[in-house]
Amino acid sequence: MAIQPQFYLLLSAGVFCAGLFGVLTRSNALMFLMSVELMLNAANINFVAFSFYYGNVTGQVFSLFVMGLAAAEVAVGIGIILVLYRNFGDIDVTGPVTMRR
């Protein structure tokens, strides 16, 4: 392996933190979804890199599952964001606070 595995850990940690930063700072629901996607892909980097490192395909196959589930999650999420827009006229996630008194 040309690149040491710890660099992959650093890369994935960086991508994960970028996603987490987006989740915490963005109030647009679509930006939130993209940030979550970054965090999931950080996991995928680890899976693929260490799958190669350990010489098995477990991690590679699992990363395919993660991608599939991420797509399913976005599909449900877009549906919820759509009804959010219809009810509140905006996709700002900090907007709906009808239950907080």
Added chain:
Amino acid sequence: MVQLPVWTAIAPTVILALTVLLLLVVDSINPDEDSGNLLAVMAVIGTVTSIAVTGWYLLAGTGQPPTDPVLLFADAIVVDGMSLFFTALVGSVVVLIVLASYDYLADHPYQAEYYSLVMLAATGMSLMASANSLATAFVSLELASLPSFALVASLKHNRGSVEAGLKYFLIGALSSAVFAFGISLVFAAGGSLGFADVAAAAADTSLPGVLGLGILFVAGGFAYKTASVPFHFWAPDAYEGAPSPISAFLSSASKAAGFVLLFRVFVEAFPQTAVAGTIDWVLAFQVLAVVTMTVGNFAAATQENVKRMLAYSSVGHAGYVLIAVAALTTDANRSFVLGSGMAHLLVYGFMNTGAFLFIALTEYWDVGRTFEDFNGLAKQAPFACAAMTVFLFSLAGLPFGGGFLSKFYLLMASVNGGVLLLAVALVVNSALSLYYYSRVVRAMWLEEPDGTLEIQGYPTGLYAAIAVAAVMTVLLLPAFGPVAEMANAAASAIV
């Protein structure tokens, strides 16, 4: 005697999945007709069949001592006493939910979708109980979560429901990403995903720090699913805004499924002996248990809205169940500690579902949601109010139902584990919870109604569901011994 093929061990889950497909087929053949009756009946029949098969396996000893657990699909799925116990629990809750939804959703336009999503989530939850690898754990957790997001937001023109769905989805997506990242770190440290292999690789990993961080992240994913601190803040909003049968479903079945996966992952994949050099998760759960109990109960005590109070009390109960892992010290009677948590989840499944279904009944009558709105309700609906009283006192831990004994067992478990702080927190919080539960009881039975409330109709399905839940809650008081014994036997197979 005929020996069934090995794959039939997973039949209870397969039956739930087949019911989903059948519901969708019936709806696609006959989409226009108002077929709520047929769909509800099919969902109930499918679930009852699944429970019956589960019960049969439990009695026949499938995968339980003295025989080995049944491992399927290259060890990705396991069927043992614990998975059967929780499959039966999830199935029972689903039956109650479907019965109640029949009335609650009488004029809901998307009945087929609703029932299929409930059954799909139930499939995911029963699969969570059978997961034996982190890959199965992640996939089944998502299978349980994704339909739940849609169900919470299923009242599309109700702003509360949409808001609840959004919050549930946002926190759910975030925590599933955290969970996946945790799994990837555990994989990085050991190179495998099966629970047994992870445990074997953990002992001599060259990356203990990465493994410890991975374990923490995985715990975060479970904290979301079980509505525990620090990922609990979605719970009050999601439970309050969701249709009440769905609140009942999420706060009992979904929580139980989260806990069974938590038990299995931490006991089987991260045993203390193997991860001793990385992280002391028993200590972490002790902190989480005490904080979760306290946060849930203190927040519940300050609520004016009964449904939101129940939502916070559900967070508090997650803290009680966490005792099952927090008291899992090395010198404890481990199968007793874990079994007590399982037994409490079973009792909680009935009493909490019943309490939320009573809220569904009051919403059906348009009673309103605050404590004052419940004033004098017992004069018009004495049976439902009596059942609610049983649920609430059982939740508080009074000997009206199984909740008394299950809390007592949890108390014994925390003493057994030698963690007296947990025992103190359990007693103090239970005493506090009696205050806010009895506020509801007082409003229903002692206060005078303001005279404007006129109850129209007594919906059969909702009443039946509440009656069944009440009978089970009461029956679990005398029948708690055998149930706890079964739970201990199931737990002894994995600890």
